[in-house]
Amino acid sequence: MARVIEISGPITHGMWDYNSLDLGGATLPAVSVTPRASIPQYGFDAHEITVSTLTATYTETAAHMIEGAPTLDQVPITELIRPARLMRLPAAGPRTLITRDQLDAHDPGIADGDALVIDTGWGARWDQSGYVTDAPAFAASTLDWFLAQPFSVLVLDTPVMECLWCAEAGMGDQQGDLLKPLYERGMLLVAPVVNLGEIERPTGTLISLPMAVEGVCSAPSRVLYVEDASWANEIGETTSSHQKGV
Secondary structure, three states, rough: OOOEEEOOOOOOOOOOOOOOOOOOOOOOOOEEEEEEOOHHHHOOEEEEEEEOOOOOOOOOOOHOOOOOOOOHHHHHHHHHHHHEEEEEEEOOOOOOEEOHHHHOOOOOOOOOOOEEEEEHHHHHHOOOOOOOOOOOOHHHHHHHHHOOOOOOOOEOOOOEEEEEOOOOOHHHHHHHOOOOOOOOHOEEEEOEEHHHHHHHOOEEEEEEEEEEOOOOOOEEEEEEEOOOOHHHHHHHHHHHHHHHOO
């Protein structure tokens, strides 16, 4: 039987968000989970949940940065069920810069259309101080490596890809615009994820199930890594048949 690992992080009241970064004047709602009805009082239980489309683990399309790009509801569900390859990098501490040489050294051999899952070890710090502001980042020089790879989905255990702390650390030349060029070629992003250290097989199937919200670029998601690569084709074919009404 295939082993299934959930790699999406939990949504909890007051959890981290991206407001600790420079968002150009924009603000995101604080994450809250508030009781609105209880069984003793009303005979049923219900909560109000306040999130943004960038809360916890989310799936994101190019519409995050490119006006007019497909929104999440326009992505066929089969594109969210992909063969996956795990790249396990050396465990990265706070403000570690991941280089092109490291990517070359740990290249898992990515096939066309794969989901590339990159484990830096940062997922273990999900609920710790500095999770967003001190996260490892990818050097500007890694862009050429990413653009040369044929993956369709990029899965990261870091909440930020670019080095937003590099200028402060006197390494401004290492900060690059990585996401937009990848979105321009049609990539999907799933991030940040957790539990990658529990994965035993470097090949498997990624299943990302975002909230079904129309017209948004991203949404919180339940994400699974199945340690059986054949699932991607089997589930994809079944889903495609249902979509066609077969």
